[in-house]
Amino acid sequence: MIETTASPLPALRLRPWLGIVATALAMLVSWMGLLWAPTDAVQGDVYRVIYVHVPAAWLAYLAFAVVFLASIGWLWTRRPWFDALAVSSAEIGVLFTGLAIVAGSIWAKPTWGVWWTWDPRLVTTAIMFGMYVGYLLLRGLSTDFERRATRAAVLGIIAVVDVPIVHLSVLYMNSVHQLPTVLRVGGDPSLDSQMGMTLGFSVIAFTFVYFALLAERMEIERRRQQRLLDVRA
Amino acid sequence: MIDNLGFIVAAYAVVWGGIAAYAVSLARRRGRD
Numbered sequence: 206m207i208e209t210t211a212s213p214l215p216a217l218r219l220r221p222w223l224g225i226v227a228t229a230l231a232m233l234v235s236w237m238g239l240l241w242a243p244t245d246a247v248q249g250d251v252y253r254v255i256y257v258h259v260p261a262a263w264l265a266y267l268a269f270a271v272v273f274l275a276s277i278g279w280l281w282t283r284r285p286w287f288d289a290l291a292v293s294s295a296e297i298g299v300l301f302t303g304l305a306i307v308a309g310s311i312w313a314k315p316t317w318g319v320w321w322t323w324d325p326r327l328v329t330t331a332i333m334f335g336m337y338v339g340y341l342l343l344r345g346l347s348t349d350f351e352r353r354a355t356r357a358a359v360l361g362i363i364a365v366v367d368v369p370i371v372h373l374s375v376l377y378m379n380s381v382h383q384l385p386t387v388l389r390v391g392g393d394p395s396l397d398s399q400m401g402m403t404l405g406f407s408v409i410a411f412t413f414v415y416f417a418l419l420a421e422r423m424e425i426e427r428r429r430q431q432r433l434l435d436v437r438a
Numbered sequence: 439m440i441d442n443l444g445f446i447v448a449a450y451a452v453v454w455g456g457i458a459a460y461a462v463s464l465a466r467r468r469g470r471d
Contacts, residue, residue, distance in 0.1 A: 224461075231454060231457075235450060235454065238450070239446065239450065249441040249442070250440045250441050250442060250443070250446060251441060251442040251445055251446060253446050254445070254446060254449040254450075257449055257450055257453040257454070258449065258453075261453060297460075300456065300457070300460050303456070304452065304453045304456050304457070307449075307452050307453075307456075308449045308452060308453050311445050311448050311449040311452065312445070312449060314445065315442045315445050414457055417461075418457075418460065418461060418464065421461070421464045421465070421468065422464055424468065425464065425467050425468050428468075
């Protein structure tokens with residue numbers, strides 16, 4: 206029986222500040238990526254797309270890892286806050302995955318000569334996108350709160366297996382996508398320092414964007430849950 | 439002149455525009471509550 210939608214964590218009034226900082230960082234890293242970072246010796250300037258493509262992909266990984274943990278949290282505690290966290294993070298993860306795919310496609314056209322290819326990295330990413338769209342659609346199949354949350358939690362735990370498959374696909378499958386340059390197994394990042402700094406700042410900016418969006422989305426979901434509880438009472 | 443400038447600008451516009459559009463949609467959903 207659900208008795209509270211309250212957060213298990215202390216209340217933090219972060220929402221306006223997260224959005225402001227995220228917006229400022231977005232402008233900063235756009236300037237860094239477009240103008241400050243040096244031109245690449247091999248790809249020229251088109252490589253600059255990595256400063257939006259790579260962080261979007263990494264934050265999608267993070268978002269789906271949060272879905273996984275929140276799903277465990279729901280199954281373990283039956284606190285609606287965890288279900289709100291799971292659906293909110295899944296929605297943002299789907300957004301970031303879609304944007305990573307589109308940005309990657311825009312980069313691929315001048316680099317590989319095609320908008321799309323049936324490459325392991327691209328295909329596994331598209332599968333990951335489809336799985337989490339499925340997660341969101343699954344939630345719409347049931348009107349019963351606990352049943353919906355439990356089914357979604359099971360899928361949220363299973364679907365995360367695709368995240369390492371996506372990341373490792375370029376290593377273990379025959380891929381034209383470039384190998385990891387930062388998150389490499391057993392090696393230091395192989396990146397110019399200015400490029401590395403720009404990529405690092407971009408990841409920080411996208412992380413703030415993720416948390417700002419997450420806070421907003423969770424607020425909507427928790428209000429929805431509270432209305433549901435009020436109707437039941 | 440920056441090579442492939444159109445592709446670069448398009449990628450940034452799509453990503454940041456997509457995020458902004460989602461943020462606006464969240465603000466509208468919150469306003470409806």
